[in-house]
Amino acid sequence: MERCDVIIIGAGPAGTATAILLKKMGYQAILLEQAKFPRDKVCGEFISPAADSILNELGVLASIEARSPLRLRGVFLSSYEKIEMFVDYPEMPYSPSPVTSLSLPRLVFDNLMLEKVREAGVEIREQHKVLDFIFQGGVVVGVTGYDARKTPFTLKAPIVVDAGGRNCISLRKLNLKISSKGSEKTAIAAHWEGARLLKDYCYMHVSRPGYTGIAPVSKDLTNVILVLDSFYLKGRSIEDLYVKTVLKNRQRNDLLTGGRLTEKPRVVSSLAYSVKSPSCGGLVLVGDAMGFIDPFTGEGIYLSLRSAQIASGIIDLAFKNSDFSQNLLSQYEIIRMREFRKKFMLVNILQKLIYNPPLCTRVMRILSRNPALAKLLVGVTGDYIPAETVVSMKFLLKLVSGAILPQEKDLSTRRIRLQSVLRD
Numbered sequence: 001m002e003r004c005d006v007i008i009i010g011a012g013p014a015g016t017a018t019a020i021l022l023k024k025m026g027y028q029a030i031l032l033e034q035a036k037f038p039r040d041k042v043c044g045e046f047i048s049p050a051a052d053s054i055l056n057e058l059g060v061l062a063s064i065e066a067r068s069p070l071r072l073r074g075v076f077l078s079s080y081e082k083i084e085m086f087v088d089y090p091e092m093p094y095s096p097s098p099v100t101s102l103s104l105p106r107l108v109f110d111n112l113m114l115e116k117v118r119e120a121g122v123e124i125r126e127q128h129k130v131l132d133f134i135f136q137g138g139v140v141v142g143v144t145g146y147d148a149r150k151t152p153f154t155l156k157a158p159i160v161v162d163a164g165g166r167n168c169i170s171l172r173k174l175n176l177k178i179s180s181k182g183s184e185k186t187a188i189a190a191h192w193e194g195a196r197l198l199k200d201y202c203y204m205h206v207s208r209p210g211y212t213g214i215a216p217v218s219k220d221l222t223n224v225i226l227v228l229d230s231f232y233l234k235g236r237s238i239e240d241l242y243v244k245t246v247l248k249n250r251q252r253n254d255l256l257t258g259g260r261l262t263e264k265p266r267v268v269s270s271l272a273y274s275v276k277s278p279s280c281g282g283l284v285l286v287g288d289a290m291g292f293i294d295p296f297t298g299e300g301i302y303l304s305l306r307s308a309q310i311a312s313g314i315i316d317l318a319f320k321n322s323d324f325s326q327n328l329l330s331q332y333e334i335i336r337m338r339e340f341r342k343k344f345m346l347v348n349i350l351q352k353l354i355y356n357p358p359l360c361t362r363v364m365r366i367l368s369r370n371p372a373l374a375k376l377l378v379g380v381t382g383d384y385i386p387a388e389t390v391v392s393m394k395f396l397l398k399l400v401s402g403a404i405l406p407q408e409k410d411l412s413t414r415r416i417r418l419q420s421v422l423r424d
């Protein structure tokens with residue numbers, strides 16, 4: 001029977017980051033991936049500024065920078081064609097350089113991550129699909145599956161990391177998925193060429209019947225994602241619905257007229273879900289396998305990388321104590337939730353807000369008059385300003401009543417007094 005220290009399922013950002021980190025700690029991991037790389041993935045393709053330091057630690061940032069990727073300096077926000085504004089990322093305290101977020105195709109990013117895993121000396125088995133877990137005394141001790149030739153394989157390890165994303169086997173086999181309570185949302189995504197937009201902003205247009213995220217991802221390509229209630233898709237041609245809905249919005253039309261789709265739009269349904277922690281030992285879930293709220297704030301890749309960091313620390317602890325029980329591994333979820341609980345609350349609040357046109361426009365108007373506040377929110381969604389800064393009842397009441405911060409007129413030139421905002 002073949003054995004290793006850790007089996008990792010899935011070579012997305014969560015699985016590859018976990019593989020590199022565990023290798024650095026001296027563990028022998030095997031990475032199993034059902035696809036053949038390079039493989040593409042539906043995604044907004046911009047990566048929170050906070051991910052830079054993790055990508056640097058993983059040794060991937062230099063390879064990304066070597067390809068001269070686009071870097072975005074902020075977001076353009078528009079509410080129901082009534083209010084619009086550009087918001088730059090606020091400065092990071094004590095950092096001399098302006099904050100930016102990476103924007104590059106997943107086809108490129110995920111492949112660079114996998115190359116780094118290979119370089120690190122981790123064994124990668126592509127076209128290996130995991131079908132089930134092996135249990136011993138109620139604890140996961142390995143996996144079974146088949147390879148490209150449909151030849152079955154069995155692999156054993158004291159720890160299995162499921163980084164298989166939204167369709168990972170843990171959610172199906174262990175019944176861990178909790179579907180979102182609200183109306184089901186679907187994302188339709190495609191790359192365009194010939195769009196006329198600033199190359200250093202991500203554009204978020206909130207309007208009926210959903211919102212779009214538009215971001216340049218290379219010199220020629222722009223990623224356009226439309227998110228709307230799933231029932232709009234019933235009986236409609238996906239491409240027709242997508243193009244007509246995207247171009248119906250006047251501002252989007254201005255950006256995309258003259259542009260054209262470079263591929264057939266792809267669909268991801270049932271966007272939001274949460275996940276129960278596994279009740280067995282030997283199993284750790286990272287990345288989207290732990291749940292997904294919505295792409296509006298675009299932090300899935302950062303969360304995947306950060307959850308890989310937390311998980312590898314706990315896996316190291318488990319090996320040092322020869323304890324792979326659910327009790328020890330549950331520390332991972334405790335730390336993860338301590339770090340992200342407030343951020344998840346904020347994303348949930350923003351979700352409610354964007355689907356309430358009058359409130360959304362009101363809040364956007366307040367933000368447009370309070371650039372420092374708008375920057376603060378963008379910094380929090382960029383994952384480098386703690387969510388605690390804005391997630392309090394007092395703050396939110398002030399936000400909706402417009403009673404926070406004096407007005408600041410010149411957004412572009414004024415140095416934002418972030419420290420004083422944080423103190424308030």
Ligand SMILES: Cc1cc2nc3c(=O)[nH]c(=O)nc-3n(C[C@H](O)[C@H](O)[C@H](O)COP(=O)(O)OP(=O)(O)OC[C@H]3O[C@@H](n4cnc5c(N)ncnc54)[C@H](O)[C@@H]3O)c2cc1C
Pocket residue numbers: 009010011012013014015032033034035041042043044045046047048128129130131163164165166167168169187189225268271286287288289295298299300301302304
């Ligand atoms: C519409 C949309 C837009 C988004 N936009 C953004 C954005 O702009 N910025 C951002 O940061 N995040 C965004 N996200 C979120 C982001 O895509 C995810 O959070 C991220 O990809 C999660 O990484 P992961 O490694 O957990 O999973 P994935 O990237 O999904 O990787 C999982 C891997 O596991 C493999 N796998 C699955 N099951 C098995 C199996 N049984 N055996 C072997 N291999 C398996 C898959 O083939 C895949 O390669 C968006 C998501 C959606 C749906």
